[in-house]
Amino acid sequence: MTTRPVTVDVDTTDDAAGLALVTVDHPPLNLYDQALHEALRDAVAELERVRPRAALVRAEGKVVSGGVDVKQIFHPMAQAGDVDRGTRYFDELVDLGRRIHRLPFPTVFAAHGLTLTWAFEVALACDLIVASPRASFGLIEATVGLTPAMGGTQRLAERAGPGRARLLVMTGGRFGAEELERWGVVDRLLPAEGFDDAARELAASLAAGPTRAHAATKEILRHLAEGGLEAAHRVTPGAAGQLFATADLQNAMASFVEQGHGKATFRGE
Known part of the structure; x- marks a missing residue:
């Protein structure tokens, strides 16, 4: 084969x-x-x-x-x-x-x-x-x-x-x-x-990490490479702000408050 x-x-x-x-x-x-x-x-x-x-x-x-x-x-x-x-x-x-x-x-x-x-x-x-x-x-x-x-x-x-x-x-x-x-x-x-x-x-x-956050990081860095610092600044608020709608961020914040840093698990949601 x-x-x-x-x-x-x-x-x-x-x-x-x-x-x-x-x-x-x-x-x-x-x-x-x-x-x-x-x-x-x-x-x-x-x-x-x-x-x-x-x-x-x-x-x-x-x-x-x-x-x-x-x-x-x-x-x-x-x-x-x-x-x-x-x-x-x-x-x-x-x-x-x-x-x-x-x-x-x-x-x-x-x-x-x-x-x-x-x-x-x-x-x-x-x-x-x-x-x-x-x-x-x-x-x-x-x-x-x-x-x-x-x-x-x-x-x-x-x-x-x-x-x-x-x-x-x-x-x-x-x-x-x-x-x-x-x-x-x-x-x-x-x-x-x-x-x-x-x-x-x-x-x-x-x-195993916060892959939605990783995607936002990639978007910001791509705009930096393609358009410079100001282009990256323009997309950063929206890219980061959208993460508040993700289950990963919501659960990680709850985990931080209840158990402290480094205890969160992520599902890519």
Whole structure:
């Protein structure tokens, strides 16, 4: 039986209720080809439909991804000089990255090894990137005369600044997880031993939290990135104020008054 290159499995166990595990498994190198492109697009649509309380994006194999299947994806366009086809394809990629970025719940990307091109761009579209010290990252499109086109360059600049984005993209180099943590690109390093379990534990903790409040946080930060400080100020009162209608806030406030801080449980309602 052929396995889909990307699958979505919603964990409903008590310790991870509502956590979606998005797994890339396209051996041997998880290269981005047409099958993976379609599977990733379907996975994002499934997340939009199911609306889990959090999602963890992870990969099977020794590497997260070795990059793109250039021979299948880009070589035919290059040989034909097909600007229109290339533009349409990159428009799809930008839209895909945008949809991941705008998912209304926390998203965590777990990088245990080499994470190149599209996989790094998906990571940058997620809310949090966790990595093993063994992981390395690269937007290496310049080595074939391209530039990243899923939104990775601009999201990298948002995290690390335009100068470091230029350095990483223009050199086409590979950068270690520890260096990228210092840059603010990787949010947290997790030990290589037990990495997958630790990443799941972090994502499950977000799924168990006030996910409606997390969605409001994402909305505020998105407006900051897209429109600046004043744009974020404009949406903050409404985004935060609407939370008073949620059962999570009402129950958490009652719990705080009756039992003190840190005793509340959340249901995403």
